[in-house]
Amino acid sequence: MKDRTFEIIKSSGKKVRFSLSKLRSSLKRSGANKETIDSIIDAVRDELYQGISTKEIYNRAYALLKKKKSYLASRYKLKKAIYELGPTGFPFERFIKEVLSFSGYTAELDEVLEGKCVSHQIDVLAHKDDETILVECKFHGDQGLKCNVKIPLYINSRFQDVKANWPNHNTKKSKLNQGWVVTNTRFTEDAIQYGSCCGLYLLSWDYPNGQSLRDRIDRLGLYPITVSTLLTQREKQFLLSRNIVLCRQLIGDSFYLDHLGISDTRKKKILNEFDALCQIERPQ
Incomplete structure (x- = not known):
């Protein structure tokens, strides 16, 4: 089925034609390779139906990216992560x-x-x-x-x-x-x-x-900590309350993860995700 036959509903409530190229562009921006992008597009296209919301399409693509590599999913969820910097502003x-x-x-x-x-x-x-x-x-x-x-x-x-x-x-x-x-x-x-x-x-x-x-x-590479797929909402709010808003800041001040009682194994995974996200190479 061709993407032009489907109408989707945006967050504003407006109906628009589904654009395969926009989905491809957003996945490419995450840093995913062509093979990953093609497989995700095929999966999403098979699940399209009239009136599907952009949120549903996003959630499906996000879940598939997360299975590949967590930092790709983090980049992909950037727009949503900015909204998570609320509610106070x-x-x-x-x-x-x-x-x-x-x-x-x-x-x-x-x-x-x-x-x-x-x-x-x-x-x-x-x-x-x-x-x-x-x-x-x-x-x-x-x-x-x-x-x-x-x-x-x-x-x-x-x-x-x-x-x-x-x-x-x-x-x-x-x-x-x-x-x-x-x-x-x-x-x-x-x-x-x-x-x-x-x-x-x-x-x-x-x-x-x-x-x-x-x-x-x-x-x-200035991603907010709210993009993380590995931190919980409680942990993100703790960090924001300590004025840690960037992944780069947490890489430099990783002791905040110790304050949260995060294990060494999980801490390493979180920092590795942030390194890949911000394209920072740590000395071996």
Whole structure:
């Protein structure tokens, strides 16, 4: 049966035609080889039916990948793992801070800045060279939600207020270069149009093309610990409560696994998974 004959239901509730190429692309992004991808696609295609949800397709592909190699499944579940940084949104803010830090920024969380009119609590304030960016994070727990134009409108007004008073606050003599809006979901077309027009930098799961949140994570190997197939939810929450949000952080601070009472054998498996995920080679 051909994939074009099937309609699937997205998380938003919208019906779309099943795309074999999109499934292949997402599996390829996980790092799976052609043989693995082909076998998974054959298995998933045999189980398709009218009205199947994208979640069901994802769960089946994820389970098959996990049987092959756990770190492939971890990469494949990246989008879901970002949602697991909720529900408060604070772990997501810390995650964005760490992504910026690995990109060469010095970043701080929850800075309070005086604007010309009122004070503002800023999610992430990041500095690189002689420039500063103001980053606001919008976390959504529902995959069907998008950031509409109201969000960049609001953030731009805050950015302009802070910028108007920046000479009085700026002790580092840096330029307040840009305001950013970062979300774990997507932006509406109006939001992107407004952001482009007013000079805001918008960063979402799939935007901008080639520099999206997904692209940055894959390129830098900055996977959140929530991607792990070997850690339990309780263990992930413990680590997040200790401000460990990246797999890379846990590789460097593996003593946290000892605090959780994890056996040496299981600890080795977890660290090996993270090494493969982040493409880190340990000295033998």
